[in-house]
Amino acid sequence: MYGMIHRAVRQMVLDTRGEATWAEIERAAGLGPAEMISAEVYDDEVTLKLIGATAEILAEPVDALLLAFGRYWISFAERGSFGRILDFTGTDLVSFIGNLDNMHQGVQAVMPDARMPSFQLVDATPGRLIVSYASTRTGLERFVEGLLLGLLDRFGLTGSVSERPANGHGRQFLLTYSTT
Amino acid sequence: MQIEIDEAVLRVLFPAFLILDGSGRIREFGPTIARRFPTIASGDRIETHFTITGGAPDGDLSALVDSSQTFTLVGQVDEARLVGMVLRCSAGLLLTLRMSPESFLLDSSDYTMADFAPGDPAIHGLLLLSMQRALLDEQRTVVRELAKERQSSVDLLDRVSRVAGFMAHDFNNFLSIIKLTSDRMRIELRDQPRLRRMLDIIKSTAARGSAITRSLMTLSHQRDDTRILVAIDDMIRDNIQFFSTIAGTDVQIKVELAAPGLVAEVSPVGALNSLVNLLMNARDAMPEGGWVTIRTQVRKLPAGAAGGSDEPGDCISIEVADTGKGMEPEVLAKAFKPLFSTKPSGNGLGLASVLDFAREAGGDACIDSAPGRGTKVHILLPARIAPDVAAAHEPGLAGPHAGSALAPTILLVDDEPYAIEALAELLEAEGYAVTACESCAQALVELASKPFRILLTDIIMPGENGIALAEAACRMQPGLKVVLMSGFVPEGQSMAEDWMFLRKPIDTAILTSMLRLALDGPVAAE
Ligand code: HEM
Numbered sequence: 001m002y003g004m005i006h007r008a009v010r011q012m013v014l015d016t017r018g019e020a021t022w023a024e025i026e027r028a029a030g031l032g033p034a035e036m037i038s039a040e041v042y043d044d045e046v047t048l049k050l051i052g053a054t055a056e057i058l059a060e061p062v063d064a065l066l067l068a069f070g071r072y073w074i075s076f077a078e079r080g081s082f083g084r085i086l087d088f089t090g091t092d093l094v095s096f097i098g099n100l101d102n103m104h105q106g107v108q109a110v111m112p113d114a115r116m117p118s119f120q121l122v123d124a125t126p127g128r129l130i131v132s133y134a135s136t137r138t139g140l141e142r143f144v145e146g147l148l149l150g151l152l153d154r155f156g157l158t159g160s161v162s163e164r165p166a167n168g169h170g171r172q173f174l175l176t177y178s179t180t
Numbered sequence: 181m182q183i184e185i186d187e188a189v190l191r192v193l194f195p196a197f198l199i200l201d202g203s204g205r206i207r208e209f210g211p212t213i214a215r216r217f218p219t220i221a222s223g224d225r226i227e228t229h230f231t232i233t234g235g236a237p238d239g240d241l242s243a244l245v246d247s248s249q250t251f252t253l254v255g256q257v258d259e260a261r262l263v264g265m266v267l268r269c270s271a272g273l274l275l276t277l278r279m280s281p282e283s284f285l286l287d288s289s290d291y292t293m294a295d296f297a298p299g300d301p302a303i304h305g306l307l308l309l310s311m312q313r314a315l316l317d318e319q320r321t322v323v324r325e326l327a328k329e330r331q332s333s334v335d336l337l338d339r340v341s342r343v344a345g346f347m348a349h350d351f352n353n354f355l356s357i358i359k360l361t362s363d364r365m366r367i368e369l370r371d372q373p374r375l376r377r378m379l380d381i382i383k384s385t386a387a388r389g390s391a392i393t394r395s396l397m398t399l400s401h402q403r404d405d406t407r408i409l410v411a412i413d414d415m416i417r418d419n420i421q422f423f424s425t426i427a428g429t430d431v432q433i434k435v436e437l438a439a440p441g442l443v444a445e446v447s448p449v450g451a452l453n454s455l456v457n458l459l460m461n462a463r464d465a466m467p468e469g470g471w472v473t474i475r476t477q478v479r480k481l482p483a484g485a486a487g488g489s490d491e492p493g494d495c496i497s498i499e500v501a502d503t504g505k506g507m508e509p510e511v512l513a514k515a516f517k518p519l520f521s522t523k524p525s526g527n528g529l530g531l532a533s534v535l536d537f538a539r540e541a542g543g544d545a546c547i548d549s550a551p552g553r554g555t556k557v558h559i560l561l562p563a564r565i566a567p568d569v570a571a572a573h574e575p576g577l578a579g580p581h582a583g584s585a586l587a588p589t590i591l592l593v594d595d596e597p598y599a600i601e602a603l604a605e606l607l608e609a610e611g612y613a614v615t616a617c618e619s620c621a622q623a624l625v626e627l628a629s630k631p632f633r634i635l636l637t638d639i640i641m642p643g644e645n646g647i648a649l650a651e652a653a654c655r656m657q658p659g660l661k662v663v664l665m666s667g668f669v670p671e672g673q674s675m676a677e678d679w680m681f682l683r684k685p686i687d688t689a690i691l692t693s694m695l696r697l698a699l700d701g702p703v704a705a706e
Contacts, residue, residue, distance in 0.1 A: 033325055038315060090294065095293075105304070
């Protein structure tokens with residue numbers, strides 16, 4: 001994956017645990033600043049090694065870490081250089097999710113080696129969305145769940161996200177939230 | 181042709197639409213207009229908010245109906261530009277507008293995807309722009325981070341090498357004691373050849389150890405990157421012991437030196453560092469063992485080599501070749517990049533610093549490698565002819581003993597009690613009258629109480645400096661001869677011209693001939 005993901009993992013650890021813990025993770029994963037370049041593509045194995053080492057040092061299960069990381073990613077993007085892109089994608093949850101594919105396609109023009117996911121709004125009623133997620137990768141479902149939670153946070157909504165048994169294309173997630 | 185479009189569809193297709201009535205007043209407008217131009221209200225004249233340019237004669241939009249001619253509206257307040265065509269609808273005129281690219285390129289901060297019709301190429305244009313800005317931003321941060329990281333690696337190396345330097349210095353003193361003590365024992369054991377042979381082994385092993393510590397001490401002068409003339413062949417020869425240690429027991433070193441008498445203007449620390457880096461790489465490339473050849477040659481430097489002159493000239497080529505596994509082309513392509521490393525614990529500064537070293541000296545470095553064919557790194561340095569360095573600096577090799585003075589007096593100063601003991605005994609056996617001191621302060625007391633012919637002092641002592649002592653001593657006793665001892669060559673320290681310098685660990689033969697020279701040489705005549 002592109003190094004922007006690694007940078008976000010690092011920032012999360014720095015924000016929550018501090019520099020010493022990050023140094024420990026870098027050592028455990030055998031990575032350094034050369035693996036933290038946003039616009040460089042790294043083998044998914046490098047990313048997995050980083051996630052694995054982080055989970056180990058933070059003594060958290062990988063799934064829990066992926067969930068927390070997904071949620072963190074949205075606030076990380078908001079605060080950093082990618083904030084403008086989030087603003088551009090949509091000003092409310094429904095239009096944002098509806099525009100995600102369009103946004104990723106646009107991003108791909110600058111990051112040609114990205115393997116982009118596809119999100120679709122399968123059903124939308126007030127306070128309840130069903131979103132499908134398709135990807136060439138597997139094992140990122142908890143990350144997606146975290147991202148969707150992050151989006152609820154972003155739009156000031158309280159609610160929950162859960163994976164539903166998929167029917168047909170990709171995985172499906174149910175978002176329920178209060179609209180008041 | 182009149183067209184009827186459901187307003188909901190209109191809002192999606194042309195989020196920036198405007199509907200004008202027959203008198204040119206605004207009747208309805210799309211969500212983007214509402215957001216971008218909050219002062220617009222139904223019933224306003226279009227001219228209140230926009231200047232109509234391009235395509236419409238005298239601002240008459242109805243003239244454009246049913247033509248494919250486009251026109252432009254420029255906002256009165258913020259000069260945002262909207263481009264579109266005119267259609268007739270039941271209410272009057274429908275202006276199918278979209279934001280013109282110029283507007284959002286100049287100020288992209290305010291748009292969202294919903295401001296554009298689905299599939300509008302402007303969306304991707306804007307995303308592209310924002311991503312490029314974002315990545316540029318990130319790139320700046322990354323560059324700062326990498327520079328910081330590099331600096332902290334350099335700082336760490338600097339600390340480690342200084343510690344290594346202190347340790348090497350102490351170690352060298354211990355070796356000095358071992359050598360001196362073996363010399364004393366050799367005299368005692370005159371009639372026991374077997375034990376004398378064992379002493380020879382001890383002495384030669386100590387000598388090898390001290391060759392290594394000398395290399396370590398040079399290396400530990402990390403921060404000293406002043407460029408001086410270095411005879412490359414000699415430098416390599418002086419450090420062979422150290423190179424073998426670095427290469428490890430499984431790797432054999434072959435040295436082929438063919439640049440005699442040629443010097444290069446380089447930092448000695450940088451030169452040694454570069455060779456050490458290359459040897460460590462070679463060793464890592466040959467986990468099963470193999471050969472490293474260090475070869476020097478005289479070659480033509482290609483004109484315009486990095487940092488060099490445009491004139492082609494002679495250069496010294498230092499080649500370090502291994503018989504290891506070689507590099508894949510993609511590794512080779514990145515090999516000189518800072519922070520690139522194929523080793524789990526590598527910091528990726530090794531080869532990059534070799535290249536830096538060569539370029540700073542006006543030369544260059546290149547690699548020749550392929551899988552299965554080993555790796556050859558060439559360092560090319562502009563060559564100079566060695567200036568005639570007088571061998572007079574090797575006083576230990578000077579003339580025979582004149583035996584002019586009976587029991588000449590020596591003031592011996594060293595903070596190491598064993599070294600004092602060994603030296604004192606040796607000098608007494610040579611017929612000198614020795615007064616030994618363990619500190620400069622004590623030496624000054626002795627100097628004040630009686631005359632000496634020679635001051636033989638260590639340079640580096642805890643909290644004290646042998647050079648300062650020598651200066652004071654010469655002021656107190658003007659005819660005094662000075663011999664300084666140290667493991668470090670006291671570069672840059674101000675030493676009087678007629679002082680002599682003896683490198684530790686001390687070679688007994690050199691010491692005694694140097695003392696004789698001090699007493700009998702032209703400057704020493706009394
Ligand atoms: C500024 C905003 C964003 C940017 C620049 C961005 C960019 C990217 C890039 C470059 C990748 C490809 C990684 C690779 O293959 O190397 C990616 C993957 C992904 N993105 Fe985004 N993204 C953004 C926002 C989001 C949001 C808000 C979501 C929320 C649902 C999301 C969900 C994902 C997922 C799940 C993947 C993983 C790909 C996979 O499943 O294989 N992204 N994104």
